[in-house]
Amino acid sequence: MSLEEVPGRLAERGHPASLFEPWFTRAVRDGMALAAAGGYRSFDEICAAALRDITGEEVGQETIDHVLRGWDRFRAHADVLPALEELRSAGVRVIGLTTGNAEVISGFFAHNGMSDHVEAVLSCADVGAWKPAPAAYRYATTWLDLAPEQVALVAAHAWDCHGAKRAGLRTGWVSRLEGRYNPTFDPADTTADDLPTLVRDLLKPTR
Template sequence: MTRRPRAVAFDVIETLMSLEPLRARFEDIGLPGGALETWFARTLRDGMALTATGDYAPFRRVAEGALRAVSGQRADDAAVAHVLDGFAALPAHPDVEPALRRLAAAGVPAVCLTNGAADTTMAFLDRAELTDLVDRVITVEEVGRWKPPAVVYRHAAAVAGVPADRLALVAAHAWDCHGAKRAGLVTGWVGRLEGRYGDVFAPPDVTGDDLVQVVERLLTLDGA
């Protein structure tokens, strides 16, 4: 039986943090705005490919290479920096703060679990005035593996100080929920990005149209 989590880990990029403002930066360097999705998907693919072969590179380095590839190798250093430096101004989705406040009111700590860099994530939380609502930023840098291998999620549970089956992973990506589920975590999927959960993945324990709904449903699980 799935039990109510004692802590909740949130994916960051696209789950908490909106990439939408980067679209204009793609257009600034002569790429179509739609290249944003292609670039981020390629970044994830390349990071996962490194992990699958036992290798690791940090988010910024992988993202830079993916952007050059998407541009047909036409983006120079200045163009690449222009796009990726936009991470310093990315906002939180509007459902993030109320979801985190609901967890805090219930006495359930929240952490971040991200493929991104720790300093970028902490700056994002500070900018969005969310720092006081998040106990810890956990990054894949700490284990040298991009999500979704089980070692990443089990490391997050160890850092959060709870058994794996009492940590929830909340994400806007079905593949992330799948990885967490296979590692023994509780999972919550928010549907505002993908719209429909992928049939090939292990189903999440709860779903919701926004993060508040996901959190509310996690909190209604049996707490025994």
């Protein structure tokens, strides 16, 4: 999902577009911190609190709704559909696992003509733990009725690959967001600059 529209939405409500990165980074940090301490709050709750925190203002609900709603209409990166088509051709099941709202992400896939390629979208809300908590990845493998080593997570965040790896999954990291894989984390099984290449690497037989 491309979040390129979000900075503009912040600007439309009087906040600098440059606020997007520190705001979203703080929201992800806070969700992870809650998970590490055994707690949970929804994606919307955490994003709203982070926006109020970083602006130092009592941001109104209308502004929060304006920024957070409509994400199901965002565009997909151009390499997503070709990668999904390769997976379908190979007979691989595909699900989404989100820290956000499953209905929003399902709508995103539908809006981008990808619903036929995605079996389901699962939300961390169902288990009360943000990724990279192990429970989030176990939820996905249990839903699929597969052993962790039979499942691969594809992500643009090194921390997400680290969490999945620790939970026993195979992992693939695409470089478009972070550029460089953070060596603090366990290495992904494969990395690539685009999703089709990443998928082809994951589909290769393992020794």
